[in-house]
Each structure stands twice: as structure tokens, then as C-alpha cells.
Amino acid sequence: MNERIKELAEQADKEAFPHGSMAWMQTFAELIVIECASICYNSGLKDPDTHAQNLMFHFNIDNCRNDK
Numbered sequence: 651m652n653e654r655i656k657e658l659a660e661q662a663d664k665e666a667f668p669h670g671s672m673a674w675m676q677t678f679a680e681l682i683v684i685e686c687a688s689i690c691y692n693s694g695l696k697d698p699d700t701h702a703q704n705l706m707f708h709f710n711i712d713n714c715r716n717d718k
Contacts, residue, residue, distance in 0.1 A: 658682060683709045 662678035683705060690702035 654685070655682075658685065680709070680711050683711050687711075 658681045659678060662674050662681055666674040666677040687702035687705045690705060691698045693701075695701055
């Protein structure tokens with residue numbers, strides 16, 4: 651398994667405990683999407699903020715839909 655994925659899984663363990671496996675899966679998935687959005691921000695794309703926001707919006711991370 652990729653080292654960064656392992657780190658995100660460990661972070662999900664810390665954040666989701668003791669709420670159960672569904673909370674863990676939700677947290678883990680959100681951490682992966684946030685990681686992807688940070689790649690957008692740092693990618694050198696013409697408009698990285700828009701790409702990252704679209705990704706966050708698509709997965710409704712941090713209540714992003716409410717911000718739009």
C-alpha cells in the first residue's frame with residue numbers, strides 16, 4: 651500500500667474513533683479527496699482553486715455545497 655494512503659488511514663483511525671467503521675470509511679474517503687484537492691492547489695494549473703473547489707463540491711466535503 652502507498653505510504654501516503656497508510657498515513658491517511660492512520661489519521662482516519664484517530665479522527666473517527668470510537669464512532670465505528672462507517673465513520674472511519676467516511677473520514678478516510680474525505681481525507682483522500684482533501685489530498686486530491688491539495689494536489690490541485692499545488693499543481694500549477696491555470697485556475698487551481700476552481701479545480702480544487704469543484705472536487706470538494708463534487709464529494710460534498712466540508713459542507714462545500716452550502717458554500718456555493
